[in-house]
Amino acid sequence: MGEFLKPLLIKNVKIKNNIMFAPLAGISLQPIRICMKKFGAGLTFTEMISAHGLIYQNKKTKNMIDIKKSERPVGVQIFGNKPEILAEASRIVEDMGVDLIDINMGCPATKVVQSLSGSALLKDLNLVKQIVKSVVASVKIPVTVKIRAGWDEKSINAVESSHIIESEGADMITVHARTRSQKFNEFNWDIIRQVKETVKIPVIGNGNIFTPQDALRIFKDTGCDGIMLARAPLSNPWIFTQIIDFLNTGKFKIVTPKERLKFILDFSKKFVKYRGDRGIYEVRKFIGWLSKGLPNASELRKECYKTNTLKELVEVIKN
Ligand SMILES: Cc1cc2nc3c(=O)[nH]c(=O)nc-3n(C[C@H](O)[C@H](O)[C@H](O)COP(=O)(O)O)c2cc1C
Numbered sequence: 633m634g635e636f637l638k639p640l641l642i643k644n645v646k647i648k649n650n651i652m653f654a655p656l657a658g659i660s661l662q663p664i665r666i667c668m669k670k671f672g673a674g675l676t677f678t679e680m681i682s683a684h685g686l687i688y689q690n691k692k693t694k695n696m697i698d699i700k701k702s703e704r705p706v707g708v709q710i711f712g713n714k715p716e717i718l719a720e721a722s723r724i725v726e727d728m729g730v731d732l733i734d735i736n737m738g739c740p741a742t743k744v745v746q747s748l749s750g751s752a753l754l755k756d757l758n759l760v761k762q763i764v765k766s767v768v769a770s771v772k773i774p775v776t777v778k779i780r781a782g783w784d785e786k787s788i789n790a791v792e793s794s795h796i797i798e799s800e801g802a803d804m805i806t807v808h809a810r811t812r813s814q815k816f817n818e819f820n821w822d823i824i825r826q827v828k829e830t831v832k833i834p835v836i837g838n839g840n841i842f843t844p845q846d847a848l849r850i851f852k853d854t855g856c857d858g859i860m861l862a863r864a865p866l867s868n869p870w871i872f873t874q875i876i877d878f879l880n881t882g883k884f885k886i887v888t889p890k891e892r893l894k895f896i897l898d899f900s901k902k903f904v905k906y907r908g909d910r911g912i913y914e915v916r917k918f919i920g921w922l923s924k925g926l927p928n929a930s931e932l933r934k935e936c937y938k939t940n941t942l943k944e945l946v947e948v949i950k951n
Contacts, residue, residue: 636851637879643774643803649674650858655709672872680736683712683721705731713749715766732774740812751812764800776804781823784813798831809839824854844878867921904942
């Protein structure tokens, strides 16, 4: 099993292992990325960031790229639909000292697809080609692309899009194994296997990996070079260590409620410190996920929702 766990070289960037934490809008903030890295993730990404916003010197957009030296390597994910704007945004990102750029070709959000970005790009493979070509030509750092199986069941084209993405010089492809129109419970890992058989650059499998056993299965079934997890680590950040242990030894440790509570306390302090005033409200959703399975979890969540200061929150968790 140990043969599946390995370091990766993405162009010239070395990744200590091939288990990654996904870009998640509104979630993949610095404290979350640092925590996933601490638990073993080999690579993390920022949430998707508007290329247009970066170019027009939107300060708020630039502030979304807040990467600590100690958490590197981190990829910055950008979205947009104009090759020249994505290329220019990539140059800005590169100048900020970022390790790699990921292009979003998977976002299903109505607002994003209406502007023909995200997963809507998969409906126009010529545009996919122009975008990858322009971005690759504009920077020296690695360029990676995150795609879906396709737009809908009638247009599954991950094999074609991957072929184009590789031909235009991208350094890695992540395949989210569902179409834009599929719900979260529908997925098909076989599309990852098909992409892996098509291209030579590293292929990362993503979609519905919730346990170390799932991780082993996706490696075996698809031959992928690495895996990416999004939702599972939100309630179980330990999953990175668990997968690494399972692939190495066939065993892994389940965290105790005490360890979980201690983590919630530490994480909440760090998160609120990082986000300032709004942090106390934003941290609630993380506590909601992290407390899953704890005895009296709903009570804890209810009490946390009543707090307005970090001091109050710490008291609630301690009690
Ligand atoms: C709340 C939420 C936000 C997401 N934001 C992004 C994003 O910014 N960029 C992206 O490429 N994918 C995004 N995704 C998709 C995930 O990265 C991932 O592909 C998907 O959740 C499947 O992985 P999973 O089954 O491990 O959750 C998002 C998913 C969720 C649930």
